Amino acid sequence: MKELFPIKQVNGFIFSLLLTVVALSVYFMDMSFTAGMTILLVTAFVQAIVQFVLFMHAGESDDKRTIYTTLYYSALIALVTIFGSLLAMVWDM
């Protein structure tokens, strides 16, 4: 029974629940927009890394360099698309 619940994954699950609780603090506590966004950005990206590395076994196979390159590349395109558009259309810079 024990080998069906590897400690690494159980810890990862508990950690991801904790991150959710931390993220929830922006709803239940009064804080500035900047402070709230900082908390959300940190918890969301840490959560994403936990999922990719721990649960999706991203770094375990021989082709891990190709996998990570694909991930970094698409994350880069995603961030450029989002922040580039925000710069041009919302923040008026």
Add this chain to the structure above:
Amino acid sequence: MKIDHSQPLEYSTHKNEMNILGFWIFLGAEIMLFATLFTSYFIYENRFGNGPSGAEIFEITPVLIETVVLLTSSFTIGLAINAMRLNRPKAMLWFLGITLLLGATFLSVEIYEFVHYYHVGATLQTSAFTGILLTTLGTHGAHVTFGLFWGIAIFLQVKKHGLNPETANKSFNYSLYWHFLDVMWIFIFSFIYLKGMM
């Protein structure tokens, strides 16, 4: 088909390895798809005209249930893959079954949420904000729906054929897909719901 026994079953043939790599590249494209949805969302977030704003229609309880349910399902599909690598197909099917039930729970709550939006007058046509909100949530929900059917197919195949390089490979790619949907939900949860209710 050459089978390399030093590797886990899902990686054991060259084709399997390529399948998994190909699936990662597909997930990269999915990241960009959701990036464009988030871009439009952030641009239209405050353009709700005479319709309701996010703060007015978001409810914390269903969102919280959805988040915990999806996080747990991501954990159980991870356990299913772990059981698969231990060559315990029965345990794997149990975890996969639990994952599918949790996925169905998530979808039911999301459908409830959509009905709620409809009743408070937030439809696709109400405003730029509600339009992009429902498009983004709907794209994610459609992915989960597809994932449910795919998961049922995987369940039946493993039940019928047992664990072999082919079914193990399919199951592994499915687990990648399911984890990925959880990651996207975390971003929706953080930057659509919590940001909107802050």
